[in-house]
Every structure is written in structure tokens, then in C-alpha cells.
Amino acid sequence: MILIPVIDLMHGQVVRAVRGDRQSYRPIVSTLCEGSDPVEVARALCAHCDSNRLYAADLDALTGGTAQAEVLRRILQAMPELEFWVDAGFADADAALQLRERIGSEADRVVTIIASESLRSRDELARCFAGRDGGRERGVLSLDRRDGQRLDPAGCWELPQLWPSRVIVMTLERVGADAGPDLATLREVQERSPGTKLVGAGGIRHAADLDAARDAGAYAWLVASALHDGRLPPVRR
Template sequence: MQVIPVLDLLDGHVVRAVRGERTAYRPIRSSLATTSEPLHIARALLAASGARTLYIADLGAILQQGAHVETLAALRAALPGTDIWLDAGYADYSSMHTLFERIEATGKRNSHRDNAPPAHDLATLVPVFGTESLHDLDALCAADAAGLSPILSLDHRAGQLLTATAFERTAIWWPRRVIAMTLDQVGSYDGPDLATVERIRAAAPAQTAVIGAGGIRDRDDMAAAARTGASAWLVASALHDRRIGMPLTEST
């Protein structure tokens, strides 16, 4: 099972999640780095996990306080060969497309100024649509048609699915990858929410990859998470605190 490190951005810093209670998030204190600067932390997380994928939650955008466009453009330029899964609270395809265009334009402007790498060396942006923000389900089809391979985050709190709009409760409209996001477990050491992942895995079409999130404490939790059939798990705190990491991630 793949470990996917998580970067939460707020007010220009990487912050540490606290059970999904975003008002309680503070700049990260990590054993991997002496700073909360996003690029430094991103590189440390990728090195610690051995991953080629980085999940970014732009909490400024999700909370409608402003997206971290400059930071995202800089991360994309500095992390060639990386897939960046970006959750920025998209309500629809248009809002996603607009943000991606702003990141692209900022990156081009900066590359001309700084003699940065060409476009083909940039990290790949992959949109993550969270049910707590998504109003238009057609956004998933539109993003897929545009070749962006969208991911759906099924956002849960207190055992309930959080939704910004009504939608079909079956898996018929799900894309090829879904995240079982249990916000209560994010930034906690209560253990992973295996039951929700198993339930979503059972409901999903055979070709759908299910990704878990939150609660990982140690290698045993990683093994238990893998037994649910999850293809990957989003992890932050356990990496920052060195409870898991290279070479442990190689054997999970």
C-alpha cells in the first residue's frame, strides 16, 4: 500500500491538522525540518515517505480566504516528477479550472523571471473534489474529459458524509479514484478509520481505487490499513513524528 504524504497550507505555512478542526491548525513543528516553509517541508515529506505523490490541502482556498497560488506554482516548479493532488475546495469545474489557470500563469511568469525549468519538468496537478465543497457533480466528468484524472474525496465527520449538495448515494458517479476522508481522524493518533474504508471499498466498482486518510500511528496501523484493500493512505503526523517512514514505507 502506498503512503501519500499530506501538506496542509494555511496563511503561507504548512500547518498541523487537529482532527479536522481547521481553526485549531498551527504552523507545523516537525522532526523532519526546522521550518514550516512549504517547499522545505514538501521535500522532507517526500524523502521520508519515498513517495512520488504529494497531497496538498489548500486550506486558504477551502475556507474561502484565498488560494496559495504563488506557493502552489513554486511547489509545482520545484518538484518535477511528482503528482500533486490538490484539494482547494472546488465548487465546480469552472472554479477548479480558474485556479489551475492562475497557477499555470504564475508559474510561467516566474519561470521567465527566474530562468526556471520548462513546462514539461513541472509537477503534475491532479484535482481533488471534496464532497463538503462540491456543488456540481458534472465537474468530475468535465475534469476527466480534460484528461485531469480527478479524484473524489468522500468527506466524513462524526460518521456522516458531508455534502454541499444532494447527489445520488450510489457509486455510479464516482471517478476511478476516491478518498475515504474521515476528518475526525485527521491529525489524531486514534488509529485509522478502517470501517469507513471497508464500507466504501465494498460499495465501489471493482476498478475504483480507494484511498484512506488519517489516524495512522505506526507500522501496525499501516498493515491493518492495507488489509482493507485501500490502494494508498494519506499520512502527515506519523511522518513528521517519525513513527513511520523510510524504510518502513518500503515494506507496507
């Protein structure tokens, strides 16, 4: 099981995500580092997970504001080996391209997260994943749901023929809630597209949850709270 640490960025600092209720997020308090500076938290998380991959949710952009390009660039500059997965509420392929342009030369290490809650149409789903860049997928699709309801104006859940090779299964009410991973939805998505690499998100409490997620077919899992709280030991390779 691959652990992908997560930072939620709001107004230039890392905050703690709880059940997807973005208006109530507060600056992170972590056992891994002091303060909520994005670079320091990113370094601490990646070191703990022995990971060169990091996921960032830009909450300014996701709540209708401007993406934090300067903060994202600063993290990339501080961590030259990083593969940076970024969700900034992209409604279409052009929005993802515009953020890359704002980040500048470091953006070649950004993997754009195309989230079903934000994408505006089926045509844009096809556009986002139609091309390849040096043989590497341009992005990752996130299939989002909250409280049993799909967040999916474009109908992404029903279009597995348009999915990229990696798909996130995001259950927002389990984020930061210590409720356990949503393995039923993971299996549902796996049945729709058996060859897709699935990345789970939300609910991890301890190492046994990761074992159960792996057995259910997850390729990787997005994790934050269990890391900050010291409930997952450091990864040793």
C-alpha cells in the same frame, strides 16, 4: 500500500492538522526538517516516503479565502517530478479550472481533489469527472465525513456511478488524532463500488495501521502526523 504525504497550507506555511478543526491549526514542527516552509516540508516528506506524489489541502481556500496559487506553483517548480494532489475547496469544475489557470504552465501536474464537503451539486459531480485528459483521470473524489456525519451537500456518497477511478475516504475527526484508521467506513465505500481504488485519510499511528488498512482494501493512505513525529520509518525501494 502506497503512502501519500500530506501538507496543510495556511497563510503560506505548513500547519499541523488536528481533527479537522482548521481554526486551531499551528505551524508544523517536524522531525524531518526545520521550519514550516512549504517547499522544504514537501521535499522532506516526499524523500521520507520515496514518493513523487504529494497531497495539499489549501486551508485558505477551504475556509472561504483565496487559493494560494503562488505557493502551489513554487512547490511544483521546486519539484519537477511531482504529481500534486490539490484540495482547494472546489465548488464546481470551473473553480478547479480557474486555479489551474492561475498556477500556469506547471498545472499540468496538478490532480484536482473534488471534495464532497465543498461540491455544490450532482451536476457538478458529473462535470468534474466526465472527461479525460490524455487518458488520465482529471481528478480524485474525496468522500468526507466528520463525527459520523457525511459532509455531502451534493449527495456524492450515494452516486458511485459518477465516481472516478480513485476515491479518498476522509474521516476528518481522525486527522492528526492518533485514533487509528477508520476501516469500517473504508469497507462501506468498498461495498458500494468494489472496483474503485480507495485512498484512506486520517488516523495512522504506526506501520501496523498501514498493514491493517491494506488488508481492509485500501490502495493508498494519506499521512502527515505519523511522518512528522517519526513514527513511520523511511520507505526504501
